[in-house]
Amino acid sequence: MSIVSNSLKRIKPSPTLAVTQKARELRASGKDIIGLGAGEPDFDTPDNIKQAAIKAINDGDTKYTAVDGTPALKDAIVKKFKRENNLEYETDQITVGTGGKQVIYNAMMATINEGDEVVIPAPYWVSYPDIVLLAGGTPVVLECSQKQGFKINSLELEKSITKKTKWIILNSPSNPTGACYSEKEIREIAKVLLKHPHVYILSDDIYEHVTYEEFKFFTIAQIENLKDRVLTMNGVSKAYSMTGWRIGYAAGPKEIIKAIAKIQSQSTTNPSSISQAAAVEALNGKQDFIKKRADSFQLRRDFVVKTLNKIDGIECLNPNGAFYVFPSCKGLIGKKDSKGNEIKKDTDFVQSLLENYNVAVVQGSAFGLEGFFRISYATSMENLKKALEKISSFCKSLK
Ligand SMILES: *Cc1c(COP(=O)(O)O)cnc(C)c1O
Secondary structure, rough: OOOOOOHHHHHOOOOHHHHHHHHHHHOOOOOOOOOOOOOOOOOOOOOHHHHHHHHHHHHOOOOOOOOOHHHHHHHHHHHHHHHHOOOOHHHHHHHEEEEHHHHHHHHHHHHOOOOOOEEEEEEOOOOHHHHHOOOOOOOEEOOOOOOOOOOOOOHHHHHHHOOOOEEEEEEEEOOOOOOOOOOOHHHHHHHHHOOOOOOOEEOOOOOEEEEEEEOOOOOOHHOOOOOOHEEEEEEEOOOOOOHOOOOOOEEHHHHHHHHHHHHOOOOOOOOOOHHHHHHHHHOOOOOOOHHHHHHHHHHHHHHHHHHHHHHOOOOOOOOEEEOEEOEEOHHHOOOOOOOOEEEHHHHHHHHHHHHHOOEEEEHHHOOOOOOOEEOOOOHHHHHHHHHHHHHHHHHHHHO
């Protein structure tokens, strides 16, 4: 008998973190690896935010805080929802956790009973199904093809909902595809969900501030009749380049918020007091760099999409947000690499690219859609140019 619990056996380690780790190991062994696997902005945390953390340390703001967030941070979050999303919340409808990921984890642990179903549109963020499995739930994968822009089709959504459905998880802008739902598209989804009042909605808005051109962000809690069933998750990781600080939050029904706090009180207690002070400054301080950083991501997206689409066998959509693209490599399946190994599926493609051309990307199957790969372009233009040349040479080398 293994010491490891049965619930843990249901899940696997995060494949995106695994790729980052593999690239790190190859680099340590002396290989010049270009990593396009990482899911975090390459920009530094803005200085005003760092200073707020230093001040918190010097002021002795170094003790346990309220379990689910300091009053100052909850207040800043309430203001953020009002200012940016025109959503009204009381502070007892807000929870703060050690990253958005922990907030999602707590929410699932706090609400899922054995056998409850959670509808997860694919391609999905790698953690959703495994968190649901760990909580004892059943992920119901709703496939969203490239032809649909990797977005939900209302008829198929309707079919995926059963009596056992507890949650549906929405993520716009999306990791891994960059797909963004317009207000109109969210209203279409809402029409279906309004017919099923037993279904709760987890809206993962972590990429809210990484959008391009004239895209106007809209979140499903803005639909008045649905708001009581929506848990809106967000955080400072992506918008403020604060992935290492570990602060995420959510707003939603009091009952869920209270249940989340109960779990947190028996696990991590509270998110870091220093990071919370920094997050207050992030949300209340100047916001001007957000647009500048998004503009710089947009230039990289333009370059990456244009270059990928010039490669025979690769097909890439031009998404409106996040810092990922999700090109198809289906045109190259069945070919052989220079060592004679057949590229039978996306994992072979990704592995051969890493081993023979030193570029790390993540296979689409890790995100629930086979025949694709994810590129994170949250890296310098110089790295992207080098990487795209290598990807292009690799694809041409396949016979
Ligand atoms: C990065 C990310 C998160 C959460 O990140 P944290 O650092 O835990 O706040 C949540 N959802 C998606 C889709 C992400 O890419």
